[in-house]
Amino acid sequence: MQSLFKAPIEQQYKKLVEMLNIMVARLDRQAEVLNLIEQLGTRHQQYGVKPEHYFAMGKVLLWTLKSGLGDRWTNEIEMAWMAVYELYATCMMLAK
Numbered sequence: 001m002q003s004l005f006k007a008p009i010e011q012q013y014k015k016l017v018e019m020l021n022i023m024v025a026r027l028d029r030q031a032e033v034l035n036l037i038e039q040l041g042t043r044h045q046q047y048g049v050k051p052e053h054y055f056a057m058g059k060v061l062l063w064t065l066k067s068g069l070g071d072r073w074t075n076e077i078e079m080a081w082m083a084v085y086e087l088y089a090t091c092m093m094l095a096k
């Protein structure tokens, strides 16, 4: 999977934060944002991203958030993140 990422790791970190921002900041405007997510999905196909990568990324994302939040992590938070990640990842995977 690492060979997909051409830029240095510091820039990948920025992209992770950007990705989290996209997912959280637009939670209340999902209908309008799904179109943008679909376009993001098309670009990811061009980057060479495959469906199995989304499953792996989902696990890594949850693990990272869980480790970061420590005691503040709850089942409710986990369910909310799983739901939003699954929605966006599915939309990206199905993009033409």
Ligand code: HEM
Residues within 6 Å of the ligand: 001, 004, 005, 006, 007, 015, 018, 019, 022, 040, 043, 044, 047, 049, 050, 053, 054, 055, 057, 085, 088, 089, 092
């Ligand atoms: C919900 C899931 C994801 C979101 C919201 C997301 C978001 C983003 C964003 C905002 C960019 C910046 C470039 C652009 O807008 O086209 C990007 C780039 C990229 N993403 Fe994702 N991403 C997701 C999943 C993944 C997965 C699963 C992989 C593969 C492991 C991946 C690999 C990449 C690569 C290779 C780039 C280009 C990096 C570069 O060379 O500059 N992304 N992603």
